[in-house]
Amino acid sequence: MNSRLTDPYLDSMNLLNELSLLYPGAVSFGSGRPKEELFEVESVVSGIKDYAARHKPALVGSDNLNRLGQYNMTKGIINESISRLLLNDEGITADPEDILLTDGAQEGMAIVIHALFGSPEDVLMISEPSYVGFVGYAKICGIPLCPIGRKEGGMDLDELEEKMLALHNQGKRLRAVYEVPDFHNPTAEYMPLNSRRRLLDLAEKYDFYIVEDNPYGYYLYEGEKIPTLKALDIHRRVIYIGSFSKTIFPSLRLGYLVADLDLSIGSRKVRLSELCKKVKSFLTVNTSALLQAMAGELLEREDFSLKSFVKPKVSSCLHSRNLLLSALDRHLEGRCTVAKPAGGFFMAAECSFEWTRPLLMECVRDYGVIICPMYMFRLNETDRSHGFRLAFSNLDPETIETGAERLGAFIRNRI
Ligand SMILES: Cc1ncc(COP(=O)(O)O)c(C=O)c1O
Known part of the structure; x- marks a missing residue:
């Protein structure tokens, strides 16, 4: 057997999807999926x-x-x-x-x-x-x-x-x-x-x-x-x-x-x-x-350019980014720093405490919201990080609002 496969780092690729399946009522800012409605x-x-x-x-x-x-x-x-x-x-x-x-x-x-x-x-x-x-x-x-x-x-x-x-x-x-x-x-x-x-x-x-x-x-x-x-x-x-x-x-x-x-x-x-x-x-x-x-x-x-083909997808993502920024502004009330991204599917944020696996589980189980702590992207999970990632690419406006509200409640309670 390849003993490297037991490295806990390798669990992170599936963890967020598994959490979504385990907690179907949770709002997931976890994985950066594109929006199905726009697939054609x-x-x-x-x-x-x-x-x-x-x-x-x-x-x-x-x-x-x-x-x-x-x-x-x-x-x-x-x-x-x-x-x-x-x-x-x-x-x-x-x-x-x-x-x-x-x-x-x-x-x-x-x-x-x-x-x-x-x-x-x-x-x-x-x-x-x-x-x-x-x-x-x-x-x-x-x-x-x-x-x-x-x-x-x-x-x-x-x-x-x-x-x-x-x-x-x-x-x-x-x-x-x-x-x-x-x-x-x-x-x-x-x-x-x-x-x-x-x-x-x-x-x-x-x-x-x-x-x-x-x-x-x-x-x-x-x-x-x-x-x-x-x-x-x-x-x-x-x-x-x-x-x-x-x-x-x-x-x-x-x-x-x-x-x-x-x-x-x-x-x-x-x-x-x-x-x-x-x-x-x-x-x-x-x-x-x-x-x-x-x-x-x-x-x-498309004459060998995807620029106009992706326009509706880009507009939809931009709209979601703006909604999430505004919802976080209202619900986090300055308790986290949120970096406004110039593009892409994700938003990075930092809070005053360090994320751990038990904290992530508490956030999902008790508050119904999935985020992606930055420690999952580090070689060593014990390298602590205050950072977390929010994916906004496939969420509708109500889900964004509900998710930000739940995240706000979790963070308020933590602090
Ligand atoms: C940085 C990065 N590279 C590659 C991929 C995967 O691309 P593909 O679906 O083409 O395998 C992703 C998907 O999330 C990604 O974030």
């Missing part, structure tokens, strides 16, 4: 036939629609469309050959971890708090982790440099850092442009890679859009992970990787996208062509 499942699914009719030559197999039921290309069949989407919406230039379609961003993370890490000296640096989906998988694989703090909207870059040099002195090597610069999960921070540039410079100077995970980038509520790390990546240091879970819907389980870097293996250079392809061929063989056809058809229909 019927229209997306019906795109399969149109796609099959128009893409005969590109598909492997004998007849139209049945071709989509066949095994298919390991890297994907809609790579060209993803390349155009990335150029139009993010200003990212990517050769379709360097793109891989994945089973959600989650598979992209697993592929990157397997492709980049192989030696016990190679260390993965993460900020705390960080998204458990990525860190948890790295833990399962036994990748050495180096946590650092967060500062000014992103990883603490002074600490990054300090810890990286310390690793070198121990005969280790910083191989990659993981960051979600756009509306980070769980802090909702939007990494400023100067920090993005400095992180890229550090990667070039000290020869490490950056895994950029960007599922929330379309959800900008105010201010100027800041270019992704990948769009600024002139030295080819960034591996970009995209997802359709928040733009189309999560059950598509569709994401994509841009892996246009050359890695040195001895004196040889190997393209990372080819290594990723090899990993994928042993992980999921290929991403379902049927699911890719749905996304591919939508992308063609």
Whole structure:
């Protein structure tokens, strides 16, 4: 058995969903799910036939629609469309050959971890708090982790440099850092442009890679859009992970990787996208062509930009964010500090006491409200934190009001 699987850290991915099932009457600010009413499942699914009719030559197999039921290309069949989407919406230039379609961003993370890490000296640096989906998988694989703090909207870059040099002195090597610069999960921070540039410079100077995970980038509520790390990546240091879970819907389980870097293996250079392809061929063989056809058809229909398609979803989330800010203002009466997020699905807040698992249970059981304490995003649960995360992405106005009222009652009682 893999004894790493007994690490309590790995329970956090499911805990909030399980709490929702155990306490169905509780309001859940727990998990950041998109709103079902806006999924347009019927229209997306019906795109399969149109796609099959128009893409005969590109598909492997004998007849139209049945071709989509066949095994298919390991890297994907809609790579060209993803390349155009990335150029139009993010200003990212990517050769379709360097793109891989994945089973959600989650598979992209697993592929990157397997492709980049192989030696016990190679260390993965993460900020705390960080998204458990990525860190948890790295833990399962036994990748050495180096946590650092967060500062000014992103990883603490002074600490990054300090810890990286310390690793070198121990005969280790910083191989990659993981960051979600756009509306980070769980802090909702939007990494400023100067920090993005400095992180890229550090990667070039000290020869490490950056895994950029960007599922929330379309959800900008105010201010100027800041270019992704990948769009600024002139030295080819960034591996970009995209997802359709928040733009189309999560059950598509569709994401994509841009892996246009050359890695040195001895004196040889190997393209990372080819290594990723090899990993994928042993992980999921290929991403379902049927699911890719749905996304591919939508992308063609939308002229390779999802900006207008996601507009209703973004407006709905913005509305929920504003309602939650106002409800917290009324019900918390200044007892917590709440950071107004410029985008994304989450809001980060701090209260005067430290969250623990028993406190979370009390909040859910006795007050009927589920929040996500920041300690769940730390490697060690005993690293105490006053912080908590509230997801507002799939709640209606009444639920937001009720949840904020219940949270206010819990916090008042605690203090
Ligand atoms: C930062 C981050 N990355 C990736 C994902 C998962 O994406 P996918 O559904 O495409 O696997 C999430 C989902 O919540 C997330 O918050």
